[in-house]
Amino acid sequence: MQIGVLGGGQLGRMLALAGYPLGLRFKFFDTTAEAPAGQLAELVVGDYADEGALARFAEGLSLLTYEFENVPVAAAARLAQHRPVYPPPGALEVAQDRVAEKTFFQELGIPTPLFYPVQTRNDLLDGLERTGWPALLKTRRLGYDGKGQRLLRSPADLEAAWQELGGQPLILEAFVPFERELSILAVRGRGGQVAFYPLVENHHAGGILRKSRAPAPATPARLQHEAERIATRVMEALDYVGVLAIELFEVEGTLWANEMAPRVHNSGHWTLEGAETSQFENHLRAILGLPLGSTAPRGQAAMLNLIGLKPDFARVLAIPGAHLHWYGKEVRPGRKVGHITLRADTPEALEAHLGRLEALLAETKD
DSSP: OEEEEEOOSHHHHHHHHHHGGGTOEEEEEESOTTOGGGGTSEEEEOOTTOHHHHHHHHTTOSEEEESSTTSOHHHHHHHHTTSOBSSOHHHHHHHTOHHHHHHHHHHTTOOOOOEEEESSHHHHHHHHHHHOSSEEEEESSSOOTTTTEEEEOSGGGHHHHHHHHTTSOEEEEEOOOOSEEEEEEEEEOTTSOEEEOOOEEEEEETTEEEEEEESOTTOOHHHHHHHHHHHHHHHHHHTOOEEEEEEEEEETTEEEEEEEESSOOGGGTTHHHHBSSOHHHHHHHHHHTOOOOOOOBOSEEEEEEEESOOOOHHHHHTSTTEEEEEOOOOOOTTOEEEEEEEEESSHHHHHHHHHHHHHHHHHHHO
């Protein structure tokens, strides 16, 4: 069976690595010939608007999925006329527009930050009267890893933010005084069966995920149940199949939805060594209609992204419980080029090894 993957980045690469033990073959579609998934499987290079390229890509495929949420909906829908596509293109459509996404959450009764659509400068001023200061101004589409957004702390920030982002559809969001950032990774099979990984605690800098801890420390069972209820509502409403990630804010003991990703997710990389079944294998099981694997954690786990740096591999692997995942990408400032997972039997052991690893990465950066 050959699986087609729209997008050839590191997430696709890890899908292929998870699928080969299951006897699967892969074909990738990307706009660049340097896409890292091309190191592992056939890579078709083309534009998503090129119907001929998409038709060549679809030849011989059993079904399709995607590894990033900015795949044009029209391309996914066109392919869905000829091959099964999971998750459904409707999930892409919701996730690609921040206004549509937050409206969708609210319609399902899921709390979100206050938001206001912005087309003009007057819209922005009207929105700020509702959200107050500080607030976040973001593009409605295509922003990721902190790109396409500006924090408005005071009126002094207004002009520069409008000069940078104005002239395109935007969203203004009230700043949420959250205690921490969490994420829930859920998986739903073709028959409707569901499974949930434990909540993950995430730490960002510059809008980019830097570190994840799983299970999230000091998390009461009611928060896990609340996150699972949120994910279930979303998946059932979309008739979802595959892995879904929802980024959440913990606010005074409750959960607010920030955004969702209809795909495998960076905050789930810890599952490669830290869970009975990785998010990548479970995504494939789900879209193939196979039984879902156990999502139980194997002790304590953490994940550190390698962003714009290449550490000494031998020193990384000398740390107990450390596993290196290198994406085969050219190192550039601000670019995710790999990640390291850590696994330990106790929180204390994990903290000790995490401290060593973070010190090593800080030394590499310096």
